[in-house]
Amino acid sequence: MGKGRLEAFSDGVIAIIITIMVLELKVPGEHSLASLAPLAPVLLSYVLSFGYVGIYWNNHHHMLSTIHKVSGAVLWANLHLLFWLSLFPFTTAWMGENHFAAVPTAVYGLVLLMAALAYLILQQALIAADGQGSVLRRAVGSDWKGKLSPALYLAGIALTLWRSWAGQVIYVLAALLWLIPDRRIEKVVHD
Amino acid sequence: MGKGRLEAFSDGVIAIIITIMVLELKVPGEHSLASLAPLAPVLLSYVLSFGYVGIYWNNHHHMLSTIHKVSGAVLWANLHLLFWLSLFPFTTAWMGENHFAAVPTAVYGLVLLMAALAYLILQQALIAADGQGSVLRRAVGSDWKGKLSPALYLAGIALTLWRSWAGQVIYVLAALLWLIPDRRIEKVVHD
């Protein structure tokens, strides 16, 4: 079974998720610059989530580029990942509209955590489908980022019980971790 | 006529359907954990429909993978299927927001039934377009799942007159039926 439609469908869903988040930026009823001020937390929350969805798309793109075969398990593992990503618009809006209060921040982190776990499951399903000598298996290696991220999200969720900004700092750091270019896949492919 | 754009268009519509359903998860006005409780039925309803739309995408993907030619009848049969799928966001939200009351549950089942029939019609149109020796014809075989599903949805709709949870149980069972991997198409292709 080819991977073309899996990529196309995932691109479609991720493109819609990243775009409908902006619908939560509700147009103010008046036209003063001051009327934009209450939107600042919603915009900040949107920027963070836009970054996260962008990271997932980039990583998905990278991961699939090394793969030749997909299985039924891969299709379901991919849908499972898309499910958790589809909850980003909800948690993004809830966190932004409530000015980064503790509970919405913790729930935001919970969805980040579930998406990270779903990504790891998809990675395993792809390696299993790809068979012996999988380029992805070698490329992933010890995968410290993939394993560190869920731990960071857990830490972020726990920290919101103390101070919600501490949780947000952790989420931002976890995102920046992924912005550092990952040379593993290119390296293994080029060897 | 190639099948590429048929797949691309269907992927686009299905990706949008699966994603706009999440817009019915309305962001609560306050930030307590308790304010999420009323969303539980809407979320459950969303999970069920996400699963169903995912099943349709998977099956559509599988079915089209065996096909080389599409006809005008196939294009219309495909649009007919997409029409019924496009009503999922409406019935999902109505059922969820009304806490799985009997009438919305029955209407939800009716749309499931119509989509299942539309899928069978598309299958026939594809077999007809594919001509003699169609791989799909052999792969589909007696197609007990395709024929059992509409009967299950009918039973589910009828049971909502007695107890609405009984209808929901049937819908969930019918979905699980499709999660069991279907080896027919791979088997015939690999023979």
Add this chain to the structure above:
Amino acid sequence: MGKGRLEAFSDGVIAIIITIMVLELKVPGEHSLASLAPLAPVLLSYVLSFGYVGIYWNNHHHMLSTIHKVSGAVLWANLHLLFWLSLFPFTTAWMGENHFAAVPTAVYGLVLLMAALAYLILQQALIAADGQGSVLRRAVGSDWKGKLSPALYLAGIALTLWRSWAGQVIYVLAALLWLIPDRRIEKVVHD
């Protein structure tokens, strides 16, 4: 310049247009079967527009399948068509929510008319870009459907001044005209 991205972008926009129309089917506040009754005109209006957008997608698909080159003029003519199609969700909802009153019905017809003219302009731009011996030029021939449709929409708009149902009958007939399979393109291609 390849036609691949033109097709992909058009498929995306048309897929979104056909799907967001369903958002106008507002979920009723209660769960009786009677609460669905007021939605009947909105649903009917949606069915008509779903058919029209499906027809445009089918015809677009057909027309592009004969083409090898696209020009800058084609890109703009295509965007112009997509602009008029993007107004369908608005006119569909306005006509449906107002129970097919005269003014919204006339405006609905006006957008149909503009889309039909935009389609003819795109056809001309494609023929011009395709050069001498264009398959599309021969396939289109006298193009009685493409020329009859705008006349029908004009007649429909005029008839709404008398009775709005008369306009709707014309719009339905004009849609049915396109459902009759068009063998011209296949015929010329196969000669």
Add this chain to the structure above:
Amino acid sequence: MGKGRLEAFSDGVIAIIITIMVLELKVPGEHSLASLAPLAPVLLSYVLSFGYVGIYWNNHHHMLSTIHKVSGAVLWANLHLLFWLSLFPFTTAWMGENHFAAVPTAVYGLVLLMAALAYLILQQALIAADGQGSVLRRAVGSDWKGKLSPALYLAGIALTLWRSWAGQVIYVLAALLWLIPDRRIEKVVHD
């Protein structure tokens, strides 16, 4: 790394942006022709933004057509461009609903400016990824349009402090500048 998914994802996001803008055309509560009048500024604002998003899609399409390789920096520069484009529905609606008042017009110009700068950054990232002898580098040349546009948007923003219509005139002129066909890329490719 191939450019196929980058194009597909960008097409998806741009297609959604161009289409959800139309959701701001709120369906009037009544069915008189007069009830459409208050929508005129929203529609005008939509037409301008539809044109701009169409221009970005066309230019993106052109620019990518000359490119063979994409890098990690290109993926992020592309997401950065999509971020600013994703704010168009917000600024379009705000400007339209407030009848082109000064502040929303200036903010609209600010988002135009940021998108134009993001486009220039993407262009540089593509040239850097494409290596020596990049067709794009030669095609872009002195790129007077790309450099003039941000200056025009800045001028437009400044002029809104005097008269908001003056800013809008500048935005329209800057759009028309791009409608004039750009032969640079075709010319270099054909040399």
